[in-house]
Amino acid sequence: MAVRKLREPSRDGMEEHFAPSDPKIDLARNPLLAKMLRSRPFQFLFILPNQLIFWFVIVAGLFGAAVPTRNFATVITWYIWFCVVFLLMVGVGRGWCLMCPFGGFAEWVQRRSFFQRHKISLTLGLKWPKSWSKVGILSSVGVFIVLTWFEEFYNIAGPGKPLFTSLLVFGVIGLALITFLTFERRTFCRYLCPLTALIGTVGSTGMVAGFRTRDRDVCLSCETKDCMRGSENGYPCPWYEWPGSATSNLTCGLCSECFKNCPKDNVGLFVQRPLTSLVAPTSRRSDVAWAILCLFGLVLFQQLNALPFYVPLDNWLNNITGFPGYPNPVDYLGIIALGTAVCAGFYALVRWAGGIRLVDTSGSRKTHLAHTFSAWVTPLAYGLTPIVAADYLARQLPRFWDHALRIIPAISDPFAVGWNLFGTAHSNLYNVHLLPTSGVILSQVLLAVIGGVGALYVTHRILNRDMRHLTARPVLVNVLALGFVVVATASVAALYVAMGGIQ
Numbered sequence: 001m002a003v004r005k006l007r008e009p010s011r012d013g014m015e016e017h018f019a020p021s022d023p024k025i026d027l028a029r030n031p032l033l034a035k036m037l038r039s040r041p042f043q044f045l046f047i048l049p050n051q052l053i054f055w056f057v058i059v060a061g062l063f064g065a066a067v068p069t070r071n072f073a074t075v076i077t078w079y080i081w082f083c084v085v086f087l088l089m090v091g092v093g094r095g096w097c098l099m100c101p102f103g104g105f106a107e108w109v110q111r112r113s114f115f116q117r118h119k120i121s122l123t124l125g126l127k128w129p130k131s132w133s134k135v136g137i138l139s140s141v142g143v144f145i146v147l148t149w150f151e152e153f154y155n156i157a158g159p160g161k162p163l164f165t166s167l168l169v170f171g172v173i174g175l176a177l178i179t180f181l182t183f184e185r186r187t188f189c190r191y192l193c194p195l196t197a198l199i200g201t202v203g204s205t206g207m208v209a210g211f212r213t214r215d216r217d218v219c220l221s222c223e224t225k226d227c228m229r230g231s232e233n234g235y236p237c238p239w240y241e242w243p244g245s246a247t248s249n250l251t252c253g254l255c256s257e258c259f260k261n262c263p264k265d266n267v268g269l270f271v272q273r274p275l276t277s278l279v280a281p282t283s284r285r286s287d288v289a290w291a292i293l294c295l296f297g298l299v300l301f302q303q304l305n306a307l308p309f310y311v312p313l314d315n316w317l318n319n320i321t322g323f324p325g326y327p328n329p330v331d332y333l334g335i336i337a338l339g340t341a342v343c344a345g346f347y348a349l350v351r352w353a354g355g356i357r358l359v360d361t362s363g364s365r366k367t368h369l370a371h372t373f374s375a376w377v378t379p380l381a382y383g384l385t386p387i388v389a390a391d392y393l394a395r396q397l398p399r400f401w402d403h404a405l406r407i408i409p410a411i412s413d414p415f416a417v418g419w420n421l422f423g424t425a426h427s428n429l430y431n432v433h434l435l436p437t438s439g440v441i442l443s444q445v446l447l448a449v450i451g452g453v454g455a456l457y458v459t460h461r462i463l464n465r466d467m468r469h470l471t472a473r474p475v476l477v478n479v480l481a482l483g484f485v486v487v488a489t490a491s492v493a494a495l496y497v498a499m500g501g502i503q
C-alpha cells in the first residue's frame with residue numbers, strides 16, 4: 001500500500017496548540033521503557049494474550065455447554081472483561097486499544113505482519129468518505145446503540161447463551177476485518193468500532209495523555225514528519241494523528257509508531273492529572289459532545305430498564321406495535337433520545353438565561369461562535385463526561401462484585417462439560433459474592449458521587465476559562481450549569497439506590 005501523504009497542519013492557528021497545559025511528565029524518558037516502546041513487537045505483546053483469550057471465548061461459546069454461569073465465554077466476558085475495560089477507560093484512556101484483539105487481529109491481516117514493518121498492505125486502502133467523516137465518532141455511537149439493542153434483545157450480557165457471546169465477539173472481529181481490508185489504516189477504530197466513541201469520551205478522564213511531541217517548535221521546522229508519514233522504523237500513525245497538535249487523548253491508540261518513527265527523538269509518552277483531557281483543549285469537537293450526551297442517554301436507559309415501571313411500559317408498547325420482545329425499539333430509542341434531549345434542552349435554557357454577549361459586532365467568526373448553540377452545548381457536554389464515565393463503570397459493578405470469582409471454576413471447566421483441569425471446577429468460590437448487596441449499591445453511589453465531583457470541577461474550569469466571554473450573566477450561567485451537574489449526579493445515584501444492586 002502506498003504510504004498516504006497526510007495533509008500537514010497549516011501554520012495558521014498553530015500557536016493555539018502550544019498550550020501551557022501540555023502535560024509535563026514524560027514516561028518515555030525512562031531508558032528501559034523507551035527501549036520497549038522502540039521495539040517492534042511492543043504492541044504485539046500486549047495484543048497477543050487478549051487475542052488468545054478472545055479466540056478461546058469464541059470456541060468455548062460455540063462448542064461449550066449452554067450454561068452461561070459456568071461457560072468460560074460468558075463468565076470472562078460479562079463478569080470480568082467488561083468491567084475491566086471500563087476501569088481501563090476511566091483510568092488510562094485508550095489503554096484497551098493498545099491491547100485490543102479486535103483491531104489487533106484485523107491490523108495483523110492488513111499489514112500481513114504481526115509486528116514487522118511491511119511496505120505492502122493487504123487492503124483496498126480506500127479513504128473514509130469526507131461526507132461520512134462529518135459525523136465524526138457519532139457513527140460509532142450509532143453502531144454501539146444498535147449493538148446494545150441486540151445485546152439486550154438476546155440477553156447476551158445477562159449472561160444468556162454462550163453461543164450469542166461468541167457470535168457477538170466474532171461479529172465485531174468480522175466487521176473490523178472487512179473494514180481494515182477495505183479502508184486504510186485504522187479507519188475502523190476512528191469511525192466504526194462500537195467501543196471507540198465510548199473509550200474516546202470516557203477515556204478523556206484518564207491519566208494517560210498519550211504520545212505527544214516533547215518540543216513543538218522542533219516539529220514546526222521538521223521537514224519529514226515521519227510520525228505521520230511513517231519510516232523504515234514504523235508505520236504512519238494508524239489513527240491519522242499528528243502528535244504535534246494533540247491536546248487530548250481522544251485519538252491516540254498508544255501504538256507507539258510515532259515514537260519509533262521520529263528522527264529527532266521528539267516524541268514522548270505523557271501522563272497528566274485526571275480530567276486534563278477534558279479541561280485542557282481549547283477547541284472542542286461537537287461530535288464528541290453529542291456522543292457524550294447520547295451515551296449518557298443510553299446508560300440512563302440501562303438504569304431505567306431495571307425499575308418496576310419499565311416492564312409494563314415495554315409490554316404495553318409491544319402490544320401496540322406487535323413487537324415480539326424486550327426491549328421495544330420505541331422505548332429503547334425514546335429513552336436514549338429523551339436523556340440526550342433533556343441535557344441539550346437544559347443547555348439551551350442556560351444559553352437563553354445567560355444572554356448572549358456580543359463579543360464583536362463586526363460579524364467576525366468570534367461573534368458568530370458566541371451565538372451558535374454548539375458553542376454552549378459542546379463545552380457543557382464535555383463537563384458532564386465524568387458522570388457518564390462513572391455511570392458506565394457503576395453499571396458494570398454488580399456482575400463483577402457478585403460473580404467475578406466464577407472465573408476460578410470456569411478455568412478448570414471452560415466448556416462447562418464436567419472437566420476439572422486444575423482442580424478448581426467445584427470450588428466454593430462459585431457462590432461467593434465479593435460484596436453484599438448493600439456494598440454493591442454503596443460502591444455504585446460512591447462512583448456516581450466521584451463522577452459528580454469530577455464533573456463539577458471540569459464544568460467550573462470550562463465555564464470560567466472558555467465561556468465567560470459568551471454570556472452577559474456569567475454568575476447565573478455558573479449557577480445553572482453547576483446546578484445541572486448536581487441534579488444529574490443525584491439522579492444517577494438515586495437510580496442506583498432504586499435499582500437495589502440489580503445486574
Ligand code: SF4
Binds near residue numbers: 100190
Ligand atoms: S477502537 Fe475499537 S477496535 Fe480499535 S483498538 Fe479500540 S476497542 Fe479495539
Ligand code: SF4
Binds near residue numbers: 243
Ligand atoms: S517526526 Fe518528530 S519532529 Fe517531525 S513532526 Fe513528527 S514528532 Fe515532530
Ligand code: SF4
Binds near residue numbers: 255256
Ligand atoms: S502513532 Fe498515532 S496512535 Fe500511535 S501512539 Fe503515535 S499518535 Fe498515538
